[in-house]
Amino acid sequence: MGFRDNRDFIAALQHTGDAKVIKKEVDWDLEAGAITRRVCETGGPAPLFEKVRDYPPGYRIFGAPLASYRRLAVAMDLKPDSSVQAIQEEYERRIEHPVKPKVVKDGPCKENVVKGKDVDLLQFPVPMVHDGDGGRYIGTWHLTINKDPDSDWTNWGMYRLMVHNRNQMAGFFAPHQHQGLIYFRKYQPKNRPMPFAVAIGADPLSSLTAGTAFKKGENEADFAGALARQPIEVVKCETNDLLAPAYSEIVLEGEVIPGTNIPEGPFGEYPGYRFPERRSSPIFQVNAVTYRNDPIMTLSCVGFPVDDSHVSVSIGAAVAFKRSLKQRGVPVTQVNWPAEGVEHLMVVGIEKRDDATIDLIEQMVLGSRTPICVTAIVDADVDVFNLKEVLHAFLTKCHPLKGVRRHESFWTLSPYLSHEEWLNNKGGRLILDCTWPSSWKKETTIPPRASFADMYPQEIKDLVLKNWKEYGF
Numbered sequence: 001m002g003f004r005d006n007r008d009f010i011a012a013l014q015h016t017g018d019a020k021v022i023k024k025e026v027d028w029d030l031e032a033g034a035i036t037r038r039v040c041e042t043g044g045p046a047p048l049f050e051k052v053r054d055y056p057p058g059y060r061i062f063g064a065p066l067a068s069y070r071r072l073a074v075a076m077d078l079k080p081d082s083s084v085q086a087i088q089e090e091y092e093r094r095i096e097h098p099v100k101p102k103v104v105k106d107g108p109c110k111e112n113v114v115k116g117k118d119v120d121l122l123q124f125p126v127p128m129v130h131d132g133d134g135g136r137y138i139g140t141w142h143l144t145i146n147k148d149p150d151s152d153w154t155n156w157g158m159y160r161l162m163v164h165n166r167n168q169m170a171g172f173f174a175p176h177q178h179q180g181l182i183y184f185r186k187y188q189p190k191n192r193p194m195p196f197a198v199a200i201g202a203d204p205l206s207s208l209t210a211g212t213a214f215k216k217g218e219n220e221a222d223f224a225g226a227l228a229r230q231p232i233e234v235v236k237c238e239t240n241d242l243l244a245p246a247y248s249e250i251v252l253e254g255e256v257i258p259g260t261n262i263p264e265g266p267f268g269e270y271p272g273y274r275f276p277e278r279r280s281s282p283i284f285q286v287n288a289v290t291y292r293n294d295p296i297m298t299l300s301c302v303g304f305p306v307d308d309s310h311v312s313v314s315i316g317a318a319v320a321f322k323r324s325l326k327q328r329g330v331p332v333t334q335v336n337w338p339a340e341g342v343e344h345l346m347v348v349g350i351e352k353r354d355d356a357t358i359d360l361i362e363q364m365v366l367g368s369r370t371p372i373c374v375t376a377i378v379d380a381d382v383d384v385f386n387l388k389e390v391l392h393a394f395l396t397k398c399h400p401l402k403g404v405r406r407h408e409s410f411w412t413l414s415p416y417l418s419h420e421e422w423l424n425n426k427g428g429r430l431i432l433d434c435t436w437p438s439s440w441k442k443e444t445t446i447p448p449r450a451s452f453a454d455m456y457p458q459e460i461k462d463l464v465l466k467n468w469k470e471y472g473f
């Protein structure tokens with residue numbers, strides 16, 4: 001079963017050596033961010049900062065909650081050293097069976113209730129995450145809840161939130177994301193405020209599904225339940241009808257106000273850079289805050305790999321794309337969206353190959369709303385999870401002219417774009433065909449790989465393996 005709250009998850013991570021309590025006082029202003037950043041870059045345990053400057057005892061920050069595959073495996077109740085492939089396969093099996101959330105009357109997130117004028121977002125140890133960020137970010141690992149007014153669709157998404165003042169926030173408001181889709185189509189044109197709830201420090205799998213692309217109309221809560229193999233308990237907000245995970249550490253309730261405009265960003269971003277642009281956002285007006293006693297803020301310090309967003313995408317987005325490929329009849333074996341690839345690289349393994357298969361994968365990549373920049377398609381005998389093998393396939397099987405397909409595309413946070421391309425949301429996508437030409441035959445034209453696995457008869461391999469120690473290795 002999944003963890004009902006983040007506290008049990010943190011305790012489990014401490015047990016496996018994947019979280020560490022930091023007793024020394026740290027500053028919310030850059031120090032907690034810098035430590036969390038270094039944890040991401042060194043693969044260290046997730047820090048739980050127990051004492052934060054300017055804040056009372058008990059007000060804590062938990063950094064890099066899912067910034068490693070080990071922590072993700074623990075969140076899914078798998079062995080911490082599970083392989084990426086094993087985590088992905090289990091994830092794929094579980095999301096086949098969505099589990100609706102359970103509405104409860106009360107929950108720990110209601111232990112404290114603050115409304116109206118008393119709301120002060122900086123009551124919590126909101127970190128200044130990276131130097132040069134546009135402000136203190138309260139939403140870096142959280143989930144934002146919005147409802148489609150015309151259907152039963154309740155969307156959970158993870159879209160960053162910057163504190164503007166005591167009771168207002170700015171969000172990164174991409175129109176193609178579901179929050180943007182609902183707001184720009186259903187609320188803004190009618191000049192209606194859009195209710196929202198933000199849950200900070202919910203159980204890890206609820207946060208994971210919020211940060212993962214599901215389809216328009218699909219309720220992420222049902223998939224969080226599927227992954228946890230138990231319903232997520234949700235409780236009604238104080239000032240609107242939205243339902244938030246009852247075991248969240250902090251819930252912010254409010255409305256997005258149309259016709260308003262405040263600056264948002266810059267922020268260190270998932271491709272591993274801080275881009276200079278300030279964006280604009282409508283005001284996220286906070287009308288109420290509810291929170292647990294001794295609340296734990298969560299902090300994802302997005303940037304140079306590997307961070308929580310890279311790990312989340314490499315499971316959720318990879319499985320989603322693999323499922324779509326299967327539905328369209330592509331003979332896909334595995335899909336890897338390696339965390340090291342900052343969400344820009346996808347490797348697709350296929351069983352058999354003709355040109356139509358490559359064309360179909362190409363079309364599907366171009367039609368997707370993912371930030372993917374490079375797609376490498378490899379034969380089934382290449383392990384997509386082994387980047388050494390992928391690189392070898394690219395460097396030996398991808399024809400520099402015929403195997404490379406380049407396309408104009410939209411929406412990428414890519415540092416190589418010119419200022420003009422950036423403003424006009426123009427980017428590019430590259431498809432690398434790293435498979436043998438379809439006319440080549442295994443028996444004749446395809447050269448065998450000169451490797452231990454492929455170049456020797458079985459009896460020699462068995463002999464060598466059996467005597468390996470005896471040789472003196």
Ligand SMILES: Cc1cc2nc3c(=O)[nH]c(=O)nc-3n(C[C@H](O)[C@H](O)[C@H](O)COP(=O)(O)O)c2cc1C
Pocket residue numbers: 140141155156157158159160161172173174176177178179210211212213214300302308309310312
């Ligand atoms: C740590 C983290 C931070 C993210 N920050 C943002 C963000 O600021 N804005 C955004 O549009 N997407 C962000 N994403 C990606 C979205 O959460 C993701 O695309 C998700 O699918 C959005 O939900 P939706 O598909 O329901 O729109 C982030 C993901 C993670 C894991």
Ligand SMILES: [Mn+2]
Pocket residue numbers: 155156157178213214215216218220
């Ligand atoms: Mn969604």
